[in-house]
Amino acid sequence: MARARILVVDDEPFNLEIICDYLEDCDYEIETTQSGVEALARLEDAARHYDVLVLDRMMPVISGMEVLQRVKQHERLKAIPVIMQTAAATPDQVREGLAAGAHYYLTKPFECDSLRAVIRTALDDQRRRAELADRIHEHRVAMQMVERAEFSVRTLEEAAAVATTAALVCGRAEAVAMGLAELLVNGVEHGNLGIDFSAKGALKESGTWAEEVQRRLELDENRDKRVRLVVVREGERWHFHVRDDGPGFDWQRFIELDPSRAFAPNGRGIVLAKQIAFEEVRYAGSGNEVHAWTRDEEGGRA
Incomplete structure (x- = not known):
């Protein structure tokens, strides 16, 4: 079985380093980028496939919210589970993210176990949905x-x-x-x-x-x-x-x-x-x- 591929997007190199360290001994293929523009380019590239998107909410040029909205409006990408990581965690901000399609949230700073648990859940949900889709045609x-x-x-x-x-x-x-x-x-x-x-x-x-x-x-x-x-x-x-x-x-x-x-x-x-x-x-x-x-x-x- 192919390893799950995860795209991590955060404009702070230190945050990317922490996430990669947390997932170092997990059997995932991790890609990172500091740019919402680059993230969208990779996501919209039909030759690439991602199983989970870990997305920083607050980024320059194109924010995480805009990336999320573009992903959920894209027919091929909208089923990708999005984990929003953010320091902006007021109820209104969380509600906005939920309405845009982020069903998983992590508040910075978060623990290693929390990140791993949410990614595991997202991958389980994604795998179950893929299996359901495969069975439907029979x-x-x-x-x-x-x-x-x-x-x-x-x-x-x-x-x-x-x-x-x-x-x-x-x-x-x-x-x-x-x-x-x-x-x-x-x-x-x-x-x-x-x-x-x-x-x-x-x-x-x-x-x-x-x-x-x-x-x-x-x-x-x-x-x-x-x-x-x-x-x-x-x-x-x-x-x-x-x-x-x-x-x-x-x-x-x-x-x-x-x-x-x-x-x-x-x-x-x-x-x-x-x-x-x-x-x-x-x-x-x-x-x-x-x-x-x-x-x-x-x-x-x-």
């Missing part, structure tokens, strides 16, 4: 004949497979698969296994998240828990209903990305689902049920 035609379907999953692997398959009913399959995967994974992790926001953040930072998920899946109390998905065509829209066997959670805290959580490596799955996949996301009851709708576009039958 069963698209058959699934577009479906009017109603029901699925049941227990593991994160099953959640990814079902998200990919179920999303094929509609034209925007890749985007819906990513959003649906977030809702199903949330049902497994937070709903059935009880891994809350704080616990997942600590596990991600320590690199033990996958092991803890597997450990909890094997507990007797969790062996029979499932996350159920019902997909129904409703005229020109598709309705996705996800329900887990957990007690629910305080979903109101996560339906929007609070600037106070912008620096955490997790806690943005529901927001991503709303942004990239669904025109409406609505939680019910205690939070162990969620309804999402999307219009059938770009290749569906509607």
Whole structure:
């Protein structure tokens, strides 16, 4: 497997040196530049590919915010996860960055473990989305004949497979698969296994998240828990209903990305689902049920 390639952009050579030192023993291919202009030139070069962009917010000539906005408006580049590193961390500044598409934040000065945890999370998210996109093309035609379907999953692997398959009913399959995967994974992790926001953040930072998920899946109390998905065509829209066997959670805290959580490596799955996949996301009851709708576009039958 090819090494992940990371582009680090910061106008201060000392900051670039620190980041490179922090990542020295990681198996990444690191490129650096002190210029937003040069960063855009490299990013827009079709011969180059980057898996993560670590971007300083405050830079001369072209700021990090302008680079971020250009990246998110570019069809080929918009899926690259952007980690914004900044000393400008007021709620309004963070909110501006989140609105522009930076889902990961680091406040200068940051610790080595924090940088590594956020990069690991960004790469995990990117890899999962790439795998979903690859699977989508396999069963698209058959699934577009479906009017109603029901699925049941227990593991994160099953959640990814079902998200990919179920999303094929509609034209925007890749985007819906990513959003649906977030809702199903949330049902497994937070709903059935009880891994809350704080616990997942600590596990991600320590690199033990996958092991803890597997450990909890094997507990007797969790062996029979499932996350159920019902997909129904409703005229020109598709309705996705996800329900887990957990007690629910305080979903109101996560339906929007609070600037106070912008620096955490997790806690943005529901927001991503709303942004990239669904025109409406609505939680019910205690939070162990969620309804999402999307219009059938770009290749569906509607």
